[in-house]
Amino acid sequence: MTAEPRRRGRPSRKDAESGPGARERILEAARTEFAERGYDKTSVRGIAKAAGVDPALVHHYFGTKDEVFAAAVEVSFEPAMIVPAVLGQGPEGIGERLARHFLGVWENPVTRAPLLAVVRSAVTHETAATVLRGFVLRRVLERVATDLDVPDPKFRAELAASHMIGIALLRYVLRMEPLASADPEEIVAVVAPTLQRYLTGN
Amino acid sequence: MTAEPRRRGRPSRKDAESGPGARERILEAARTEFAERGYDKTSVRGIAKAAGVDPALVHHYFGTKDEVFAAAVEVSFEPAMIVPAVLGQGPEGIGERLARHFLGVWENPVTRAPLLAVVRSAVTHETAATVLRGFVLRRVLERVATDLDVPDPKFRAELAASHMIGIALLRYVLRMEPLASADPEEIVAVVAPTLQRYLTGN
Structure with missing residues (x-):
């Protein structure tokens, strides 16, 4: 649970507005969503909502739903x-x-x-x-x-x-x-x- | 797969109209439904439809969804x-x-x-x-x-x-x-x- 956050390129100004720790919040939300809803019912939109960020930020940090899942697996x-x-x-x-x-x-x-x-x-x-x-x-x-x-x-x-x-x-x-x-x-x-x-x- | 069909009491006239083998068709449909849709998305109504019988007949032979599942597990x-x-x-x-x-x-x-x-x-x-x-x-x-x-x-x-x-x-x-x-x-x-x-x- 001490993973170094690795970013996909520099966050834009808009991303920066989401504050530091946005990536960690998304990852935490992804783990909770996948755990509670299962793979099928989890969406990037739902993860973004749970993390309190724009879905575009989820795509920015992780890419597709599969890639968010892979990141959640990695941390787990x-x-x-x-x-x-x-x-x-x-x-x-x-x-x-x-x-x-x-x-x-x-x-x-x-x-x-x-x-x-x-x-x-x-x-x-x-x-x-x-x-x-x-x-x-x-x-x-x-x-x-x-x-x-x-x-x-x-x-x-x-x-x-x-x-x-x-x-x-x-x-x-x-x-x-x-x-x-x-x-x-x-x-x-x-x-x-x-x-x-x-x-x-x- | 050679289970003796065990009936819950005598089928009524209406049930008998569904023909012999209705219980086996229901069980087969239940296994397929549970396998393809998972437990959550499977319904007694859906099983009945797949077996070509009235939902009441599923209830007659097996009872609740849990009991249909238990019967499917038993055969499996x-x-x-x-x-x-x-x-x-x-x-x-x-x-x-x-x-x-x-x-x-x-x-x-x-x-x-x-x-x-x-x-x-x-x-x-x-x-x-x-x-x-x-x-x-x-x-x-x-x-x-x-x-x-x-x-x-x-x-x-x-x-x-x-x-x-x-x-x-x-x-x-x-x-x-x-x-x-x-x-x-x-x-x-x-x-x-x-x-x-x-x-x-x-």
């Missing part, structure tokens, strides 16, 4: 960007570190809400799925795979990711018991050896 | 009902049998489409999530857990389920490569030992 996945660092500490205990980091991100309501919104959009809307696929593949899995010393590192990294995402789905979205109420460390204890095997070989 | 999950049988053959090779059965169901477009529809609805709509949770918990996981000889059998069964569902999500919904194009047997080979450990202890 910042905690995931730490994954390569988490894994970069060497192969020993990599499974446990990954499981604990992942559950920590989902346990925190502040980081969970936008992730939920992205997953919901991606599951139901092809364009959102494409954005998530491109982003997660390019940014997270490829970096992780680079550091792995196993055959088919991307395949292995995706299987590890599939397990984590499946746990998030059952625990936080569908809230299936007893998984939903289990202590995170109980989950880490069972899942860590799996992730360890996937990421460091068998 | 019939391949999952075989899971207890798959697992009932004893602990040896249980992980491999489960992984192969699950991927087989998702590989087949006929059984995959309704599962996708259910997952999409459940991820985005709380009522649909509740139906799925009740159904999967009651029908599948509890039966599986009964047969397991491990501590916390339901917790273990859910962790196994979370991995399978996560793979389905990445492979069939988000279509992330290389997982999306991997040979099912490649996936079975890596995942089976995980499921085996979860379901038969460590």
Whole structure:
């Protein structure tokens, strides 16, 4: 949530009138709109209204609705960007570190809400799925795979990711018991050896 | 897909005019509507129209929209009902049998489409999530857990389920490569030992 704002060129005088922080307000509004309305029902106009700016300013900073969505995904996945660092500490205990980091991100309501919104959009809307696929593949899995010393590192990294995402789905979205109420460390204890095997070989 | 039609009481003369197979046509229409429009946008009226029957007949056979959805989930999950049988053959090779059965169901477009529809609805709509949770918990996981000889059998069964569902999500919904194009047997080979450990202890 500490992303450096990156602007598309210099804002015009009209944009400047919207005051500093307009970009951040738009991004925040976009995350809320996508989370609450879903991908289909969210519009650039609605995001602009929620942010208290002109729709042209949304286009100026981000471009199309897809591009606003991509920016919202990027901010939402910042905690995931730490994954390569988490894994970069060497192969020993990599499974446990990954499981604990992942559950920590989902346990925190502040980081969970936008992730939920992205997953919901991606599951139901092809364009959102494409954005998530491109982003997660390019940014997270490829970096992780680079550091792995196993055959088919991307395949292995995706299987590890599939397990984590499946746990998030059952625990936080569908809230299936007893998984939903289990202590995170109980989950880490069972899942860590799996992730360890996937990421460091068998 | 060979469900015995179960009727809620005797159809009236008016219902009978809709001809035999009306219940099946309604159910088929419901699955298509939920799959294509999502839970929110699907209505009993729309399902009736697609099935070529009066909305009253939908109410007669199934009740409310939630109950039509539950019936559609039930039919869609019939391949999952075989899971207890798959697992009932004893602990040896249980992980491999489960992984192969699950991927087989998702590989087949006929059984995959309704599962996708259910997952999409459940991820985005709380009522649909509740139906799925009740159904999967009651029908599948509890039966599986009964047969397991491990501590916390339901917790273990859910962790196994979370991995399978996560793979389905990445492979069939988000279509992330290389997982999306991997040979099912490649996936079975890596995942089976995980499921085996979860379901038969460590």
